[in-house]
Amino acid sequence: MSSDKFKRISVPISDEAIRSLKIGDSVLLSGVIVTGRDAVHKWFMDCFIAKTVPVSAEDAQVYEELKQLLRDGVIYHCGPVVSGLQDKNYRFVAAGPTTSIREEAYQGAVMEHFHMKGVIGKGGMGAKTLAACAKIPAVYFHAIGGAASLIAESVKQVRGVYKLEFGVPEALWVIRVEDFPVVVTMDSHGNSLHDEVQKNSLKKLEAVLGE
């Protein structure tokens, strides 16, 4: 892949770097990020944000460690295929993004709570997340859905895993990535490529249905 048209961004990410990103920018991300999807977002919300569920001592410890990892960091909506589960010699075999919109109810609050600078996923997210992106500031990075082997190649190291009891796809995997290819589709200036494409496609739909 030629990398001249890519911006290189390192995690943790500065405010300045986030503000420089615009929708449509191709980015190569490097640094330590954390995977988390449906079960994780609900757990964050229930235990640490809305605090409707009591927290075990073990979970409280996990939370403290995650706060360090996620501050100015990035969460990746991904349920990977992982080898080496028997001997804990973990390796990501396939690691594309999962659909992000399922986390829309939680994402903005979770990002603000941990002061995250980005979310990686696919399909884009809604108004609440876009508002949080403007406020923090943060961006939504779109990975290529289904490009699982390619993305796994950019995962250089699996540093550890939390909440494996959620199952392999739903656990929090701490990974170090190098040159993870993504596209900014929601920026910190209130712009969403998804909104633009949807509005345009509605016009086109009306045109073909109106015939």
Added chain:
Amino acid sequence: MPDITNELVELVRLTSTDLPKSVQDALIEAREAEAEGSAAKAAMVSILENVEMSRRNMTPICQDTGTPLFFVKYGRGWEPGALKAQIRAAIAEATKRSYLRPNAVDSLHGKNTGNNLGDDNFPTIHFQEVDGETLTVDLMLKGGGCENVGRQYSLPDVQLGADRDLEGVRKVVLDAVYQAQGQGCAPGFLGVAIGGDRGSGYLVSKEALLAGLHEENPEPELAALEQRITAEANTLEIGPMGFGGKSTVLGTKIRSSHRLPASYFVTVSYMCWAYRHRTMIIEGNQVSYV
């Protein structure tokens, strides 16, 4: 009946890691159609790099290896009970070898079984007895992202102005493509069932996706509608991953079933670009994969 567990593991490996050539060719065409320097072009380039890499490394094309959907046609001498046991053993083995992600989650307690074996419907296996002695096993791996954007319409649909005719079918299928945006991992493939009941509609919409990409629909009216829907879906400019662009749908397959006088369902199954479908045929001692 022979033990074909190993042959079934190979079917799973091929399906998960080695995209059929016809699908890859359609993706190459889509890549060529996108504008130089666009996000859509970059997405298609990555998709095709990933296809090659998965085949070379024997790793899953997509980490969401989906619900394994088996369609088994068995002739004389094959026993569905034994075949089911061997399919389940093959799924567990393929999961151990990382060809599949453990995907079977208990809906009540949230626990993942860890080996892809859930209840009777996970993996999903459809059996059909046929004449002769041949065994044909179709396997499709369909991930959750595209499964979630599938839709079923009950016609007439006043809001969409869709009546109980092929023009109505056209309208609702295009609506499904619009509603899906990039969420189903466009550019996708559409399996459409006209008629049936709510349950059989979804089944037939998936069976429609088993037809070869270049197989002509035997119903000329449906063949024409397939072409028209594919062409019109691509005018919506949703594009690869929903980034905007020329390629939104790469193929449409439609099947018509009988229905009740009171019902007219149109069911759309959206298949992502990673259209993972393979067939294993056993005739005597000969095993072949398509």
